[in-house]
Amino acid sequence: MMSSYFKNTWEGLYTVFVGMKITLKHLFTPSVTIQYPNVKVPLPERVRNRLYVNMDDCIGCDQCARACPVSCIEIETVKSLPTENLGTTSNGKKKALWVTKFDIDIAKCCYCQLCVFPCPTECIYMTDVYEFSEFRRSDLVYKFATLTEAEAEEKKLNFENLQKEKELQKAAQAAAQNNAQQPN
Amino acid sequence: MLELFTELTGNALLGMIINSLIPLVFVIPLALFFVWLERKVSAHMQDRLGPMITGSHGWLQTFADVLKLLQKEDIIPADADRKLFTIAPILVFAGSYAAFAAIPFSSAYIGSEIDMGIFYVVAVSGLVVAGILMAGWSSNNKYSLLGAMRSVAQIISYEIPTVLVILSIVVLAGTLNLLKISEMQTAYFWNWFIFGGPEPGLIKFLLIPFMFAGFLILYISSLAEVNRTPFDIPEAESELVAGYHTEYSGMKFAMFFLSEYANMFVVSAIVSAVFFGGYQSPFGYLGNSLGISWLVPIEQFFWFTAKGIFFVFVQMWLRWTLPRLRVDQLMAVCWKYLIPYSFVNLIIIAFLELYR
Amino acid sequence: MSIKTEHMVLNMGPQHPSTHGVLRLELELNGELIVNVKPHIGYLHRCFEKHAEAMTYPQIIPYTDRIDYLASISNNFGYAVTVEKLMGIQVPERVEYIRVIFGELQRIASHLVAIGTYGLDIGAFTPFLYCFRDREKILSLFEMTCGARLLYNYIWVGGLSHDIHPEFVRLTREFLNYFRPQVEEVNQLLSYNKIFIERTANIGILPAETAINFGMTGPNLRGSGVKFDLRRNDPYSIYDRFDFDIPVGDGRMGTVGDCWDRYFVRVLEIEQSIRIIEQALDQIPEGDVSSAIPKRIKPPVGSVYGRVENPRGELGYFLISDGGLNPFRLKVRGPSFVSLSVMGELCKGHLIADVIAILGSIDIVLGEVDR
Numbered sequence: 001m002m003s004s005y006f007k008n009t010w011e012g013l014y015t016v017f018v019g020m021k022i023t024l025k026h027l028f029t030p031s032v033t034i035q036y037p038n039v040k041v042p043l044p045e046r047v048r049n050r051l052y053v054n055m056d057d058c059i060g061c062d063q064c065a066r067a068c069p070v071s072c073i074e075i076e077t078v079k080s081l082p083t084e085n086l087g088t089t090s091n092g093k094k095k096a097l098w099v100t101k102f103d104i105d106i107a108k109c110c111y112c113q114l115c116v117f118p119c120p121t122e123c124i125y126m127t128d129v130y131e132f133s134e135f136r137r138s139d140l141v142y143k144f145a146t147l148t149e150a151e152a153e154e155k156k157l158n159f160e161n162l163q164k165e166k167e168l169q170k171a172a173q174a175a176a177q178n179n180a181q182q183p184n
Numbered sequence: 185m186l187e188l189f190t191e192l193t194g195n196a197l198l199g200m201i202i203n204s205l206i207p208l209v210f211v212i213p214l215a216l217f218f219v220w221l222e223r224k225v226s227a228h229m230q231d232r233l234g235p236m237i238t239g240s241h242g243w244l245q246t247f248a249d250v251l252k253l254l255q256k257e258d259i260i261p262a263d264a265d266r267k268l269f270t271i272a273p274i275l276v277f278a279g280s281y282a283a284f285a286a287i288p289f290s291s292a293y294i295g296s297e298i299d300m301g302i303f304y305v306v307a308v309s310g311l312v313v314a315g316i317l318m319a320g321w322s323s324n325n326k327y328s329l330l331g332a333m334r335s336v337a338q339i340i341s342y343e344i345p346t347v348l349v350i351l352s353i354v355v356l357a358g359t360l361n362l363l364k365i366s367e368m369q370t371a372y373f374w375n376w377f378i379f380g381g382p383e384p385g386l387i388k389f390l391l392i393p394f395m396f397a398g399f400l401i402l403y404i405s406s407l408a409e410v411n412r413t414p415f416d417i418p419e420a421e422s423e424l425v426a427g428y429h430t431e432y433s434g435m436k437f438a439m440f441f442l443s444e445y446a447n448m449f450v451v452s453a454i455v456s457a458v459f460f461g462g463y464q465s466p467f468g469y470l471g472n473s474l475g476i477s478w479l480v481p482i483e484q485f486f487w488f489t490a491k492g493i494f495f496v497f498v499q500m501w502l503r504w505t506l507p508r509l510r511v512d513q514l515m516a517v518c519w520k521y522l523i524p525y526s527f528v529n530l531i532i533i534a535f536l537e538l539y540r
Numbered sequence: 541m542s543i544k545t546e547h548m549v550l551n552m553g554p555q556h557p558s559t560h561g562v563l564r565l566e567l568e569l570n571g572e573l574i575v576n577v578k579p580h581i582g583y584l585h586r587c588f589e590k591h592a593e594a595m596t597y598p599q600i601i602p603y604t605d606r607i608d609y610l611a612s613i614s615n616n617f618g619y620a621v622t623v624e625k626l627m628g629i630q631v632p633e634r635v636e637y638i639r640v641i642f643g644e645l646q647r648i649a650s651h652l653v654a655i656g657t658y659g660l661d662i663g664a665f666t667p668f669l670y671c672f673r674d675r676e677k678i679l680s681l682f683e684m685t686c687g688a689r690l691l692y693n694y695i696w697v698g699g700l701s702h703d704i705h706p707e708f709v710r711l712t713r714e715f716l717n718y719f720r721p722q723v724e725e726v727n728q729l730l731s732y733n734k735i736f737i738e739r740t741a742n743i744g745i746l747p748a749e750t751a752i753n754f755g756m757t758g759p760n761l762r763g764s765g766v767k768f769d770l771r772r773n774d775p776y777s778i779y780d781r782f783d784f785d786i787p788v789g790d791g792r793m794g795t796v797g798d799c800w801d802r803y804f805v806r807v808l809e810i811e812q813s814i815r816i817i818e819q820a821l822d823q824i825p826e827g828d829v830s831s832a833i834p835k836r837i838k839p840p841v842g843s844v845y846g847r848v849e850n851p852r853g854e855l856g857y858f859l860i861s862d863g864g865l866n867p868f869r870l871k872v873r874g875p876s877f878v879s880l881s882v883m884g885e886l887c888k889g890h891l892i893a894d895v896i897a898i899l900g901s902i903d904i905v906l907g908e909v910d911r
Binding site for chain 3: 226229230231232326327330413414416417423424425504505506507508509510511512513
């Protein structure tokens with residue numbers, strides 16, 4: 001009884017001194033933290049931060065939007081006219097669609113990188129930019145489409161006209177066939 | 185010093201006011217310095233940097249913080265007891281400030297040289313308890329109330345070992361006057377009470393271990409009196425959010441904060457006055473050897489501050505090392521360990537003094 | 541004469557520094573003594589299980605990251621194991637080794653948080669930052685491999701999203717060599733500290749029988765002296781190839797199953813995880829990590845229950861597939877949710893400060909309790 005009393009006292013004091021020794025040692029070790037806005041940690045190459053889309057290579061296949069678990073990518077495309085040449089991507093794929101809308105709501109993005117893997121032309125990827133706060137949430141919707149609104153309208157109109165023309169042609173053809181079948 | 189001021193101003197009242205304002209000029213920058221020191225000490229102990237932006241190594245940070253707190257809205261909870269809520273922080277600050285009156289800063293300056301000096305300091309620190317209880321009660325918050333009740337129980341209990349250890353020094357010194365106690369331990373550091381006091385002889389060496397024990401007991405209980413870790417259960421942030429000052433904000437909070445640090449310095453000053461020679465230099469004075477008499481009080485003031493800051497640093501060091509006790513264990517430490525030890529210590533010291 | 545007294549009801553949380561998230565505890569107090577504790581949960585409910593029904597199988601993985609956000613890799617691991625079980629996929633050797641290494645690194649990282657925050661609950665601030673300092677180093681290893689520090693989406697059905705970085709093996713060995721003494725330092729500073737022992741030993745004693753009856757798993761069960769670990773008792777992946785011990789609580793500082801035992805089992809598990817990682821790093825074969833990933837994940841009709849040893853206990857996924865691209869139902873059995881149910885039992889008759897000690901010792905993650 002008495003011995004445990006003194007043992008408690010001794011342990012209480014001794015373990016305190018052990019702890020104090022450790023913290024004193026750390027008082028003189030250099031710190032591991034850095035002064036963030038002035039000094040920055042070097043990022044590894046695979047780092048996953050803000051998304052970027054290289055529109056030169058985008059073929060508008062919509063695979064990234066379908067892979068996204070939070071639906072933060074919105075893509076709208078219009079078929080090009082047969083006369084138009086959209087060029088090819090850097091890995092040799094022929095582009096056939098006008099991308100009229102390519103919005104990424106980065107506020108919704110969960111940085112899972114699932115959109116990056118299915119891309120056939122590797123045009124969507126994650127960059128090392130991580131400081132992009134905004135005052136308004138709407139400013140976090142990034143519009144990547146290169147066409148201006150007027151141009152997009154024009155492309156849509158072109159395509160609609162083409163459709164109409166085709167329909168007219170079809171109708172004319174059908175009428176011609178009808179006429180051919182009914183010689184009277 | 186009071187006479188000097190009275191002569192200078194030609195008015196007793198004005199002299200008194202100036203005399204009593206000197207510690208304030210000393211305490212407020214010191215408390216701000218301690219807040220900064222606490223942050224830096226904690227940061228470096230935890231492998232961090234702490235405040236670095238405001239001023240070199242962030243030395244202006246606490247000034248900026250106080251300025252911010254001054255500008256803040258003074259929020260009083262709707263169901264709080266408004267009068268008590270307002271008085272509480274003032275009372276707490278008054279309690280810790282009043283203690284400075286009897287503490288000798290150097291042989292030239294002491295706020296009031298009363299013969300009951302050390303008794304007065306212990307007694308007036310009790311005012312802090314009333315302030316804390318007021319704060320806890322008037323906040324009308326369960327966490328605050330629990331914190332305040334813990335605090336009162338704690339401070340009242342820990343006054344007993346404190347007083348018992350101080351009593352053993354009083355037995356040796358034969359006076360309660362802090363200035364006289366400090367004056368006794370003059371010349372070299374082996375005259376300090378921690379090394380058995382100024383009187384040479386065999387008894388002096390026999391006293392040394394008991395003096396060390398007494399010092400440990402006094403230091404531990406003084407930690408409890410100022411609510412520092414491991415005895416910071418009144419404001420235990422992991423249990424009671426912030427204890428008795430949960431509801432306080434702005435300048436009222438700053439007053440609690442500053443008085444906490446002022447209190448830390450008071451108890452450190454007491455510890456250094458009774459065991460470590462107070463304002464006395466450990467190895468003579470430069471002023472004496474050069475024959476510049478006015479240098480001596482300045483040197484004494486330097487030693488007083490340095491010792492105070494050192495013991496405050498140890499308090500911080502402990503805080504960033506140790507976990508916190510539980511409320512019943514806190515009482516057990518006091519009543520089952522510190523009080524019996526300090527009683528035995530007192531009796532042995534008294535016997536040794538008797539047979540000197 | 542009897543005086544009529546009332547019990548005080550104290551709401552601890554959802555905004556409270558040490559409820560480890562948004563948990564609300566309704567404490568019925570007699571002075572500072574606990575009469576009753578009622579946990580109120582659901583403040584962090586995110587409908588994971590319902591969400592999963594609308595997602596394709598790969599899309600669910602980022603959501604599993606967020607179940608227990610301190611052990612994302614383990615969650616990915618459990619999900620991948622479950623779906624693979626249903627589809628009958630044989631995963632390449634290299635993938636298995638990398639999964640084990642990552643799972644154990646994640647266990648260390650998660651236990652470091654548990655140990656650090658437990659110290660914080662008891663009032664010691666410094667060990668917390670030492671633990672987080674070392675956890676950051678583990679997270680950097682993860683970041684180097686898959687690019688994320690917290691929510692990895694790394695372990696996929698049939699494989700991994702990336703192969704490990706060429707430098708990974710060397711850096712991990714370096715880290716382990718650095719890390720071993722740090723555990724001992726935290727032990728000296730916290731585990732063997734008299735005040736810490738006084739606060740945690742003989743507090744919140746959970747007898748083995750009660751622990752089993754409440755369905756506790758993981759370190760909480762082992763703290764009560766029951767030697768049960770899924771890595772041993774129901775080996776998944778390649779855990780049967782490694783040599784490691786299962787630490788159990790032995791009542792060294794008080795009674796078997798007290799807070800100190802539950803805490804210290806975690807410290808000992810860190811050491812065992814280091815052993816597993818070292819063995820795995822020595823044996824890791826060369827190979828391709830994505831060869832077994834199916835192009836389209838469309839499991840056959842059926843149901844399966846897969847379970848893994850999460851840092852907090854048994855993490856189980858019950859999956860019903862109707863043969864489509866989305867699961868018909870995905871139920872998660874989370875260890876924290878089960879552990880939390882024992883709070884009321886443990887707290888009775890203790891003080892307020894002990895509630896914090898007990899809550900910290902069962903180490904819950906609210907993200908997983910509420911899901």
